[in-house]
Amino acid sequence: MILDKMKVLMLILASDGGTNDIYTTLQQVKRSYVHRYPEVEAYFYKADPNLTTDYQIVDDVIYIKTPETYPNLWKKMWLVLKAFEPRFHEFDYICRPNLSTFIIMDRYLQYLTTLPKTRCCSGVTHYGGQPIPFPAGYFFTISPDVAKDMINNDIIIDNEGIDDRCIGFILRNLNIGITETKYIHISHPHEHSSLLDRLQDTDIFMIRIRHFTESPHYRFGIDSPHRLQEDISVQQTLLKSFYDIDLPV
Numbered sequence: 001m002i003l004d005k006m007k008v009l010m011l012i013l014a015s016d017g018g019t020n021d022i023y024t025t026l027q028q029v030k031r032s033y034v035h036r037y038p039e040v041e042a043y044f045y046k047a048d049p050n051l052t053t054d055y056q057i058v059d060d061v062i063y064i065k066t067p068e069t070y071p072n073l074w075k076k077m078w079l080v081l082k083a084f085e086p087r088f089h090e091f092d093y094i095c096r097p098n099l100s101t102f103i104i105m106d107r108y109l110q111y112l113t114t115l116p117k118t119r120c121c122s123g124v125t126h127y128g129g130q131p132i133p134f135p136a137g138y139f140f141t142i143s144p145d146v147a148k149d150m151i152n153n154d155i156i157i158d159n160e161g162i163d164d165r166c167i168g169f170i171l172r173n174l175n176i177g178i179t180e181t182k183y184i185h186i187s188h189p190h191e192h193s194s195l196l197d198r199l200q201d202t203d204i205f206m207i208r209i210r211h212f213t214e215s216p217h218y219r220f221g222i223d224s225p226h227r228l229q230e231d232i233s234v235q236q237t238l239l240k241s242f243y244d245i246d247l248p249v
Contacts, residue, residue, distance in 0.1 A: 006039050006112065009091045011080055013098045013137070013163075014044035014061075015068055020228040026099035029235045031060065033243045037105055041091075045080040055083040074166040078159045081147050088144040092117060097139040100210050100231065102238045107205035115179065118145050121171055122179040124206075126164070134168025135178050138208045149174055181205075186234055187212050195234065196241060209234050 012034070016024050027044060034042040044061045047068040056063045064079045077096065088094075093112055097103060115122055120143040123135030142150075153159075155173050156166045171178065183206040184198055198204070209231050211224040224230055239245040 006093075006109065007091045008040045008109070008112065009084060009087075009094045010034060010040050010042035011062075011077075011084075011094065011096050012042060012044045013073065013077070013096060014046050015070075016046070019223060022228045022231065023099055025228065025232060026235070029102075029232070029239065029247060030097075030099060032239065032245050032247050033105065034103070035060070036243070037109065039109055040105070045076070047076055055079070071162050072160055073163040074156060074161045075159050077163045078151065078156075081151050085148065085151060088147060091144055093120070093141050093143060094147050095139065095141040096137075097206075098137055100208065101138045102207040102209060102235060103139065104199075104205040104207075104238075104242050107202060111181070111203075111205060112141070115141070116143070118143050119174070119176050120179065121146055121167070121176055122181055124183055125178045125180055128165060130165060130168075132165075132168045132172050133178060134164045134166075134171070137164040138183065139181075139206045140164070140167075146171075146174070146176065183208060186210075189230060192234060192237075195237070199241075207234075207238065 012030060014023065014027055034040060042060060046061060046063055047066050048063040049065060049067045051063055051065040054065050062080060062083060064076055064083070066076050066079055121135055121140065123140030124138060125133045126136040127133055150167065150170055153170050153173070155169060182201065182204045184195065184204060185208045186192070186195060187210055211227045211230040213222050213224050236247060239247050
């Protein structure tokens with residue numbers, strides 16, 4: 001059972017465009033289900049260097065006064081955390097998914113009931129060629145005290161860098177480990193047919209969907225030229241299966 005008083009701040013890393021406008025389309029997909037849950041307050045956060053204020057909230061989008069500098073997105077996350085810092089006391093957890101990760105929300109909210117309320121970071125542990133582990137940017141969850149420590153960190157110079165990797169260094173400095181979560185990574189069409197069978201494991205609540213070109217190392221290759229069609233096909237299957245949503249995109 002989900003705790004009635006649980007409150008989660010969901011900050012979804014977003015930008016418009018992408019190949020064949022995929023990121024704009026994925027916002028439509030995610031928006032179709034994340035607002036269904038009263039436990040969750042969800043925003044898409046985007047960069048806008050032309051703002052006259054530090055941030056601006058328009059409906060479910062928060063614009064942050066910073067350039068879009070992929071993959072160096074730590075400043076963007078640091079600023080959006082600062083924007084919500086006065087409200088941290090309202091939330092039990094803060095989660096940061098990206099657009100391409102599909103979330104089975106009922107399972108995720110149930111999973112949160114197993115986590116500690118402080119000194120918590122939960123996600124998929126990656127190393128990315130560096131010696132310090134970090135929670136992969138697909139989707140991770142932190143407790144508000146950790147978010148506050150991230151804002152006040154003094155180890156990321158000028159708060160510039162790749163967001164998930166920077167978090168790894170901050171966690172090491174705080175001596176906080178990463179609570180591992182199960183997930184599925186869909187990166188090629190031959191994985192589609194087994195997806196729903198694999199999701200019978202009810203501990204899995206996140207599905208990372210990003211199609212790459214066929215190669216011996218396709219998981220780490222370049223995006224498939226058909227990524228929009230391939231990604232959205234999987235997203236639509238999951239929307240129908242878990243939310244009974246038929247979303248024309």
